[in-house]
Amino acid sequence: MAQILFTDVRPHDVLVEDGRLVPLERRTEGCEVVEAGGLLALPAPVDAHVHPDKTTWGQPWLSRTPARTLRDLIEGDVAARAGMTAPVAARAAALMDHAIARGTRAWRAHVDVAPVYGLSNVHGVREAAQAREDLLDVQIVAFPQLGLLSAPGTAELMEQSLKEGADIVGGLDPVGVDGDLHGHLDLLYGMAERHTVPVDIHLHDGGEQGVAQVLEIARRARSSGVPTTISHAFCLADREDLAETLAEAKVALTTCALGADPVLPVRSLLKAGVLVGLGSDGVRDPWTPFGDGDMINRAHLLAYRTDARTDEELATCYEVAAHGGAALLGLEPARLQAGDPADFILVRAESVAQAVVDKPTPQFVVRNGRVRERSC
Numbered sequence: 001m002a003q004i005l006f007t008d009v010r011p012h013d014v015l016v017e018d019g020r021l022v023p024l025e026r027r028t029e030g031c032e033v034v035e036a037g038g039l040l041a042l043p044a045p046v047d048a049h050v051h052p053d054k055t056t057w058g059q060p061w062l063s064r065t066p067a068r069t070l071r072d073l074i075e076g077d078v079a080a081r082a083g084m085t086a087p088v089a090a091r092a093a094a095l096m097d098h099a100i101a102r103g104t105r106a107w108r109a110h111v112d113v114a115p116v117y118g119l120s121n122v123h124g125v126r127e128a129a130q131a132r133e134d135l136l137d138v139q140i141v142a143f144p145q146l147g148l149l150s151a152p153g154t155a156e157l158m159e160q161s162l163k164e165g166a167d168i169v170g171g172l173d174p175v176g177v178d179g180d181l182h183g184h185l186d187l188l189y190g191m192a193e194r195h196t197v198p199v200d201i202h203l204h205d206g207g208e209q210g211v212a213q214v215l216e217i218a219r220r221a222r223s224s225g226v227p228t229t230i231s232h233a234f235c236l237a238d239r240e241d242l243a244e245t246l247a248e249a250k251v252a253l254t255t256c257a258l259g260a261d262p263v264l265p266v267r268s269l270l271k272a273g274v275l276v277g278l279g280s281d282g283v284r285d286p287w288t289p290f291g292d293g294d295m296i297n298r299a300h301l302l303a304y305r306t307d308a309r310t311d312e313e314l315a316t317c318y319e320v321a322a323h324g325g326a327a328l329l330g331l332e333p334a335r336l337q338a339g340d341p342a343d344f345i346l347v348r349a350e351s352v353a354q355a356v357v358d359k360p361t362p363q364f365v366v367r368n369g370r371v372r373e374r375s376c
């Protein structure tokens with residue numbers, strides 16, 4: 001029962017034993033002591049939406065071609081990846097290692113499944129994840145990036161992927177990409193029910209067309225009981241009135257606070273009881289030169305995009321990354337309370353609010369009760 005006491009820590013000292021936090025009075029003689037010099041403890045964050053199979057992390061710079069539509073981006077992605085020489089496992093591993101060093105405890109990875117790729121992306125990401133399974137929990141979403149109905153053979157590959165490393169059924173713009181809301185959702189929910197797995201659907205479609213899809217997804221989530229997440233859901237940016245409907249249907253949402261794209265009204269969604277997670281989305285890939293897999297940076301972007309100003313508003317952005325992500329992935333919460341898993345980081349900041357603004361690099365990363373990174 002080796003213990004580690006982290007002392008001189010804000011907001012309070014932390015005693016770790018067997019991978020969990022325990023009350024300070026349980027401290028035994030001879031316990032290892034880490035003097036933290038006033039560092040702030042934060043719960044380890046979760047990246048609830050990331051695309052590691054597309055990343056060029058650790059690889060030479062990729063120049064991107066202009067794209068006007070979603071279709072342009074998808075086609076540019078396929079063409080760029082045909083020219084990548086490093087295997088998926090190596091690229092995904094490089095990004096995982098960086099995310100781990102920045103304190104991330106878990107990923108929900110959306111991984112392309114399409115006839116042009118077969119299951120190579122799922123196998124590659126799973127291989128990289130298995131080599132780091134004590135450091136990063138990785139859920140793989142079988143993601144039909146090239147369309148589900150519009151790319152024949154994809155549904156069969158997705159079904160197969162659930163036996164070969166994927167954990168979740170992914171969807172993509174049932175109307176905007178596939179032009180068949182019910183056909184697309186029938187396949188997703190059929191597969192999810194057969195394999196007893198969740199569904200996570202990318203929805204970029206905007207306006208009333210987007211909202212109609214959200215409402216149908218919510219209806220199916222309620223009637224099937226399949227745990228359901230809608231990623232991006234740009235159409236909900238100004239539809240706070242739908243928060244209660246989503247909460248009632250237990251539909252979770254992820255947002256990535258991307259560039260010029262609409263951002264979810266996080267505070268009113270949380271108030272209504274909707275589960276919201278935060279993600280990187282693409283990281284230095286054919287879609288975007290930006291992103292770095294660092295969830296403190298992502299919480300900063302969410303705060304910036306949602307005009308957070310008060311300490312409470314700033315802290316909420318970090319809570320979405322940590323607690324929202326953990327709940328969305330079905331992980332045990334790491335709230336720095338006795339009994340919680342010892343998954344936390346120590347950063348130089350006075351408060352969570354300041355950390356969200358300053359984006360400090362973690363000085364310590366503690367995962368499953370062990371110090372994994374130490375830079376002071």
Ligand SMILES: [Zn+2]
Pocket residue numbers: 049051110202231281282
């Ligand atoms: Zn995505």
